[in-house]
Amino acid sequence: MTGLRFVAAFLVFGFHVHTERLVADGPARTAMEWVFSPGAAGVSFFFVLSGFVLTWSARPGDTARRFWRRRAARIYPDHLATWLVAVALAVAGGSGVALAVWLPNLLLVQAWSPDLDVFFGLNTVSWSLACEVFFYALFPVLYLLLPRLPGRALWPATAAALSLVWLVPVAAHALPLADRYWFIWVFPVSRLPEFAAGMLLARIVQEGRWPRRFGLAPATALAIAAYLGSRWLPDDFRIVAATVIPLALLVAAVAAADVAGTPSPWRSSRWVRLGELSYAFYLVHQLVLRLVVHVAGTGHPAAAGLGIALVSLALALAGSWLLHEGVENPAIRLLLRRRTPPATAGSAPKPRT
Template sequence: MTTSVAPPSRDRLPSLTGLRTIAALMVFSFHIYAVAIFASPTVNKWMSHSASQGGVGVTFFFILSGFLLTWTARKDDPARKFWRRRAVKIIPNHLVTWVLAFVFLSLSGLTLTGSFGGIGLDSLPNLFMIQDWFPRAGVFFSMNIPSWSLGCEAFFYLLFPVTLWAVRRVRPQLLWPTAVLLVGLVWLMPVLANTFFHGGPLVPGLPVSEDRMWFVYTLPPVRMLEFVLGIVLALIVESGRWPRIGLWPATALALAGYIGSSYLPYLFGLVAGAVIPLALLIPTVAVADLQGKSSPWRGKTMVWLGNVSFAFYMVHQLVIRWVHYALGATRSWDTPQAIAVTALILAISLLAATVLYYAVEMPLVRLLSRSRRTPPAAPLTAAPAPEAEVASRSLTLQR
């Protein structure tokens, strides 16, 4: 059976905003695990399945981005206006954190892949968000590491107007087969990486070569499969073809996908392992909001945290590196002390994200996202939610 939401509403979808909090914490947890703050082998073994799949959070953000941008698309909205709104959303936070990363790396000399060489090949592509096109970890994971995902998002945004135009021409009865095809292509990417890339230098701290990691995880055309999947899912909901899936079963399936992906071969666990559960979760949560059903993700605190999640995503890795460097760059702690250090990092990250959100992100979004010369374009069917609350961002990795 399908769930009808026709005529489709463009009301806010607060539960999806709240879920962004969980996705951002996935990335945070992975980065805590990656720097080995906990000395206990037992704790680290447990974290290898409970905190190692930060990439799942990025997959969530990429699917969510396509879903929300489609759901709030404006009729006859010129591409240049769309691009301006997206640029205002991501570039200021990126520039602030790039400068902070440059200061830290200049002082510490520490990077993920070796010594910091200042302005050069490793830093300039990152500044211009083109680092994902270079198959070297020293480039795509340079500077503020999570910013790699912005290179993908920038590519998605550039192509979104024509992509949405094309996908909207898919007949409604073919939307589900299209979604299945996209999922299949996501699963095909690790197969192609293992077949056509023959390894080389490993990404520091990860059991995968740079070229395979680049192809499966950071190459924008490959990651766009998830973004387009989000577009297709939004159109399925809009057409009233979404099946009746309970919110709690979808949530449980997503949790199982997160944990289960850690048991897959590494390249498959990065993205493919959780793509199906996330593709079921996001529309199900959206439908729950549209139908006014109970949702644990809709509370004021969760929504507020979701609103600052992009800023949190952008600052948390810098805070981890600063604090770890200040307390001992290669140090690990016994479990009680490690929990205290993690709590300290989380608190500082949330404080820094709040400052970035209210001092940089929101003021510039309000100031620059709309043209002063013309009134806002009419929405597709009803007024879309405010940009700051419905726009997606991006994790990456640490992404």
């Protein structure tokens, strides 16, 4: 699963390359639209994966305080570093940053505001971290409730959680049109069912309730079909609901393959290393694109635009390596000096979240 994390992060990168319009209108841009316009679905993958991995690697006898400390050490240092860079870029650009924007972003509560300038302020992608913070706050309680669910109820509960994702766009129609996108895409409560589905699927795999016939190949094919086919759905359903079920099944299928030792391309050392960089890459890539667009502009011919996109990718990878090695790993070592007992909930490799 660690290797597949980078694929999800790369799709988000491709989505932002597409929305920045580096390539002028024409066949190349049309091809990019087909491949990358649904790329934001990578965020759904991360939300489901987060619930799955945290449940899988839960430590017997752990406390909520220790759990929250590990989560803070894992996500906040990189966020703080990229937040500082985003503030510096805003100040250097002469726009400045209002208190109502920078403070919620610093504290990772910006996703609770329906104001576009707040939830997408500074380092735009950090809105998803605000959702993760909400999930982490609830996880100790949700994890205590999970064992009380009978094994036979796990699949119906998973179906119910994923069905709630489809109900969110329906509920959004009760809101003003200007708030619907925020409610569907950004609002932490609306994204909680994806995290909960990941938790339920972790227990399904742990208890051997995953259907063996639904392996890595069919799960991947279904996810690709939903990803490419989502463009034909209405906007409110396309941005989350269209892909959430196949992506959730893909997470579980990859984990089941890891448990069974089934051959998988995502376990190669190269993909695992990229997966380890994926969190830093996710936080860095749009800041890099912002700088590249400022310098190079947009609307380039196909060859030039794609070349600029590749340069952006290389710079984002370099930046993510610097962030991972210079901030993330040292901060984790510093903040988690006391060693805690290893997880014993399962035998699959433990992806970092």
